[in-house]
Amino acid sequence: MDSPIIIIDDDNRATKIKALLESSDFQVFTAENLYELMGQIYKYNIKILIFNPDLVWVNAIEFITEFRKLKSLKDAEYKIFFLCENTEKEIKEKARELNITCLEYPKNMNKLINHIKTFDKKVPI
Numbered sequence: 001m002d003s004p005i006i007i008i009d010d011d012n013r014a015t016k017i018k019a020l021l022e023s024s025d026f027q028v029f030t031a032e033n034l035y036e037l038m039g040q041i042y043k044y045n046i047k048i049l050i051f052n053p054d055l056v057w058v059n060a061i062e063f064i065t066e067f068r069k070l071k072s073l074k075d076a077e078y079k080i081f082f083l084c085e086n087t088e089k090e091i092k093e094k095a096r097e098l099n100i101t102c103l104e105y106p107k108n109m110n111k112l113i114n115h116i117k118t119f120d121k122k123v124p125i
Contacts, residue, residue, distance in 0.1 A: 002120050004044045009052040024113050053082040053091050060096050079119040
């Protein structure tokens with residue numbers, strides 16, 4: 001079974017991305033705020049996070065940096081993606097430093113699916 005995925009986005013494109021991933025047989029959740037995000041990560045053992053790096057309510061880079069410090073999540077392996085759309089070069093560079101895969105939205109959706117499938121093959125569930 002594939003790892004559950006969560007899409008963190010405060011834009012309506014989350015619905016489109018969710019539908020695309022579900023059509024490829026992935027279990028997908030969405031979060032519009034930090035409470036939803038953290039609750040679902042624990043509840044569903046989510047290992048793949050897809051962010052809109054331009055969220056209004058949280059700095060995605062700062063959140064991910066702090067997220068990785070949580071003791072309860074420290075030993076878990078996560079794959080994090082940024083779906084970028086006119087995102088600042090500085091954010092993309094910082095994401096690469098943090099081993100976050102940046103993909104242009106919407107043109108790289110097939111690449112996203114391939115990356116997820118590759119990650120799922122490496123992570124035991």
